[in-house]
Amino acid sequence: PRTAAVIPAAGRGLRLGPGAPKALRTLNGTPMLVHAVRAMAASNAVSLVVVVAPPDETAAVKSLLSDLVLPDRTEVAVVPGGANRQQSVRLGLDALPEDIGIVLVHDAARPLVPVDTVDAVVEAVRDGASAVVPALPLADTVKEVEPRPGGPEPVLSTPERARLRAVQTPQGFDRETLIRAHGTVADDGEGATDCAGLVERLGERVVVVPGHEEAFKVTRPLDLVLAEAVLARRRA
Numbered sequence: 539p540r541t542a543a544v545i546p547a548a549g550r551g552l553r554l555g556p557g558a559p560k561a562l563r564t565l566n567g568t569p570m571l572v573h574a575v576r577a578m579a580a581s582n583a584v585s586l587v588v589v590v591a592p593p594d595e596t597a598a599v600k601s602l603l604s605d606l607v608l609p610d611r612t613e614v615a616v617v618p619g620g621a622n623r624q625q626s627v628r629l630g631l632d633a634l635p636e637d638i639g640i641v642l643v644h645d646a647a648r649p650l651v652p653v654d655t656v657d658a659v660v661e662a663v664r665d666g667a668s669a670v671v672p673a674l675p676l677a678d679t680v681k682e683v684e685p686r687p688g689g690p691e692p693v694l695s696t697p698e699r700a701r702l703r704a705v706q707t708p709q710g711f712d713r714e715t716l717i718r719a720h721g722t723v724a725d726d727g728e729g730a731t732d733c734a735g736l737v738e739r740l741g742e743r744v745v746v747v748p749g750h751e752e753a754f755k756v757t758r759p760l761d762l763v764l765a766e767a768v769l770a771r772r773r774a
């Protein structure tokens with residue numbers, strides 16, 4: 539079966555501060571989305587990339603990506619996104635042709651994921667896992683709190699750090715499992731921030747494979763500095 543990558547890229551990037559939608563902000567001159575599409579197309583397994591664009595930027599994203607030189611095996615499609623990540627992913631899934639058997643879902647906001655990580659996720663799905671997430675151990679200790687904007691916030695618990703993983707993308711799924719998860723779990727308004735969580739809510743098994751430091755999510759302004767430094771180091 540063929541493998542597709544769905545790239546939710548419809549977010550505004552509010553935590554990055556004022557400017558273009560996050561996926562269109564540049565890293566060393568190239569839009570983050572272009573880096574992310576290239577990262578997916580770098581995998582021999584991926585034959586289709588579905589980009590879920592900010593609704594008012596769909597035409598601009600189409601023209602941006604039509605100029606892109608990608609391996610011959612890789613088709614690109616662009617569809618308009620929704621109000622939260624869960625909705626955007628769902629709109630991307632609706633655009634998949636019948637012959638796609640494995641689906642990767644990859645944040646445009648993780649433009650620098652290495653191809654080895656992408657391949658490891660695909661491999662784990664091919665080996666029989668229905669839901670696979672790349673993840674890393676945490677450096678920080680994590681506390682669960684009673685949220686109180688402005689604080690101080692009472693601490694409720696401290697989960698054992700060694701058992702925690704920070705989850706990245708691409709997350710890989712057997713197509714049927716992912717579609718069923720998105721069709722079954724209702725959007726609570728905020729929407730789910732990762733697809734594997736929807737699969738967990740169906741009571742199905744999700745497995746973790748090693749992630750990569752360079753698959754970090756560009757979220758705040760400091761992340762732009764790090765991403766541009768990583769790119770500069772790659773070119774050196």
Ligand code: CTP
Nearest residue numbers: 546547548549550551552553621622626646647
């Ligand atoms: N995303 C999306 N559609 C939305 C919201 C988010 O496709 N309505 C995508 C983003 O474009 C991003 C990924 O989901 O690639 C992860 O979301 P996040 O890092 O939170 O990006 P933003 O929502 O754009 O950023 P912020 O939360 O700071 O506004």
Ligand code: MG
Nearest residue numbers: 549550551623
């Ligand atoms: Mg967001």
